[in-house]
Amino acid sequence: MSRYFNIAVIGATGVVGREFLRILEQRSFPVNHLKLLASKRSAGTRISVAGQEYEVQETTEDSFRNIDFAFISAGSPVSRRFAPVAVNKGAVAVDKSSAYRMDPAVPLVVPEINGQDVEDHQGIIATPNCSTIQMVMALYPLHRANPIRRVIVDTYQAASGAGAGAVQELTDQAQAVLTGAPTSAYAMPHTLAFNLFPHIDDFLDDGYTKEEEKMINETRKILHDPYMGISATCVRVPVYTCHSEAVHLEFENPMDPAEATQLLDEMPGVTVFRDSYPMPLDLAGTDDVYVGRIRRDPSIDNGLALWIVADNLRKGAALNALQIAEEVVRRDCLTPKTLAASSEP
Numbered sequence: 001m002s003r004y005f006n007i008a009v010i011g012a013t014g015v016v017g018r019e020f021l022r023i024l025e026q027r028s029f030p031v032n033h034l035k036l037l038a039s040k041r042s043a044g045t046r047i048s049v050a051g052q053e054y055e056v057q058e059t060t061e062d063s064f065r066n067i068d069f070a071f072i073s074a075g076s077p078v079s080r081r082f083a084p085v086a087v088n089k090g091a092v093a094v095d096k097s098s099a100y101r102m103d104p105a106v107p108l109v110v111p112e113i114n115g116q117d118v119e120d121h122q123g124i125i126a127t128p129n130c131s132t133i134q135m136v137m138a139l140y141p142l143h144r145a146n147p148i149r150r151v152i153v154d155t156y157q158a159a160s161g162a163g164a165g166a167v168q169e170l171t172d173q174a175q176a177v178l179t180g181a182p183t184s185a186y187a188m189p190h191t192l193a194f195n196l197f198p199h200i201d202d203f204l205d206d207g208y209t210k211e212e213e214k215m216i217n218e219t220r221k222i223l224h225d226p227y228m229g230i231s232a233t234c235v236r237v238p239v240y241t242c243h244s245e246a247v248h249l250e251f252e253n254p255m256d257p258a259e260a261t262q263l264l265d266e267m268p269g270v271t272v273f274r275d276s277y278p279m280p281l282d283l284a285g286t287d288d289v290y291v292g293r294i295r296r297d298p299s300i301d302n303g304l305a306l307w308i309v310a311d312n313l314r315k316g317a318a319l320n321a322l323q324i325a326e327e328v329v330r331r332d333c334l335t336p337k338t339l340a341a342s343s344e345p
Contacts, residue, residue, distance in 0.1 A: 003329070004032035008067045008091070010059050010082060011074030012036035013045050015164045016096060020071060020318035025050045029322060037063055038074070064089035068334065069325050072096060073317065087123030092334060094125050094321045098210075101126040101218055108221050110320060111327045112269050113140045118324060119333045125324050130316030131155050131211070131234065131243050132218040137289040137315070138308050141267040142249065142260055143223060149302075150229040150250035153215065157200060158239040158280065161312050162188055167240060174238070192238050200234040209234060242280030243312045251302040257294045260304055264291050269315070278309035287314050 007024075011017040017038075024031065036047055036056045043058040057063065059082060064070055070086035072079050073096040083093040083100065100106040107117035108126045110133055118125055128136070135153060142148065159166040165187035173183045173193035183191045190197045201210035208216075212232040220226050229250075237244075264272050271278075273292030283290055289310040297303030310316055328334055 004030040005068040005325075005329075006033040006035070006066055007031055008035040008037055008064060008070045008086070010037045010063075010070060010072040010078065011096075012047060012056055013038045013042040014073060015160055015167070016073040016313060016317045018047070019313040020073065020321060021047065021049050023314065023318050023322055027322060027326075029325065033066075035063065035067065061085050064091050067091040069094060069328075071321050071325075073321070083124050092121065092123060092125065092325070092328060094127060094324050096127050096317055096321055098129065098214060099126075100124050101128065101214070102221065108218060109324050109327070110136055110140075110222055111323045112137065112267070114222055114224070115327045115331075118327050119331055121328075121333070122336045125328070127317070127320045127324060128218045128222060129211070129214040130161055130312040131157060131245065132215050132222070133316050133320055134243060134289045134308055134310035134312075135215065135245055135247060136219055136222050137267070137270055137310075138247070138264060138291050138306060139219070139249070140223065141263040141270075142251070142255065142304075143225070145259075145263055146255050147225075147252040148228060148249050149252055151219070151231070152248040153230070153232045154246045155200075155215075155232065155234045156196075156237045156239070156244040156246075157211075157234060158237070158241050158243055158312055159188070159192060160241050161200075161243065161316075162236070166192070170238060170240065188236065192236060194238060196235055196237045198233055198235045200236055208232070239280045241284035241311055241313060242309055243316060244278075244280060245306075245308040247306045247308060248297050248300075249304045249306070250297075250300050251304070254302050255304055257296060257304065260306075261294050264294070277307055280309055283309055284311055285314070286311055287319055289315060 037059040045056040064086040070091045076097040076099040079097040079099040086093045159170040211234040215232040216230040271288045277292035278290035293307040
């Protein structure tokens with residue numbers, strides 16, 4: 001990377017935004033100018049990045065002049081409002097929300113899997129849901145070798161996936177329970193301390209939640225397999241960071257656990273546990289997707305079962321977003337393909 005880039009981070013004061021800034025520093029992305037943006041309420045907050053202090057500004061339509069990459073992690077309404085503005089100003093918008101993920105004109109990218117899709121962007125590139133990312137990282141090398149016909153996934157998702165308020169709420173609730181005081185829930189639908197509930201995002205008419213629908217539709221789009229059978233149950237658990245998933249797979253042909261282990265070992269960004277199993281407490285703050293308990297599923301022909309853990313704030317959100325930008329730079333496709341083609345003689 002010989003060029004340096006002007007970057008705007010929208011949602012810089014949130015849990016994903018702050019994690020993104022740490023990763024931006026750790027990966028030495030070539031930054032020329034960094035602009036931190038958030039809501040009017042958070043404007044004026046001061047954040048240190050790479051030893052330099054920045055003042056957070058309110059996000060407005062004038063925030064994107066001379067910006068190359070706009071990283072948005074402030075929710076779908078903010079993305080719908082400001083991603084097109086950033087693109088019209090000449091930036092590539094890398095969006096963490098669900099606003100554009102299923103738009104046929106918007107690539108939905110996990111760089112280790114479908115990095116080539118960034119070449120087709122029209123200014124906006126979506127990064128998938130956190131629970132989807134870690135699952136497809138494990139599914140992809142297996143699916144490439146032996147097509148997956150069916151996926152059953154049960155997730156165990158950390159409080160941080162619901163934001164900073166949910167993290168504080170879990171702490172407050174745990175203290176209340178331990179002292180016999182009443183608990184209250186404002187960031188989550190129920191008390192999470194010493195509890196769990198299968199309710200992440202809103203319920204749909206078919207009984208699934210939007211979170212479960214995201215896992216189904218996003219997995220198909222990322223793997224370029226619109227007919228893969230998928231069912232998901234997404235559960236919030238009293239863990240601060242790292243989502244865990246129990247995944248059962250049905251393949252087109254038999255697959256031995258040893259073969260699956262070898263394929264996962266060769267997948268960039270995946271670490272296999274052989275003699276133990278990954279746990280959230282051990283892996284928060286790390287970048288890989290961790291897979292263990294790879295075994296036959298005796299309930300179905302050609303079945304395997306896996307256990308997957310990953311930091312939902314890093315690979316599940318901030319890291320994947322920065323990797324998308326790295327992929328755009330590596331493939332030299334900062335300019336949308338349509339504009340690049342129209343500028344040719």
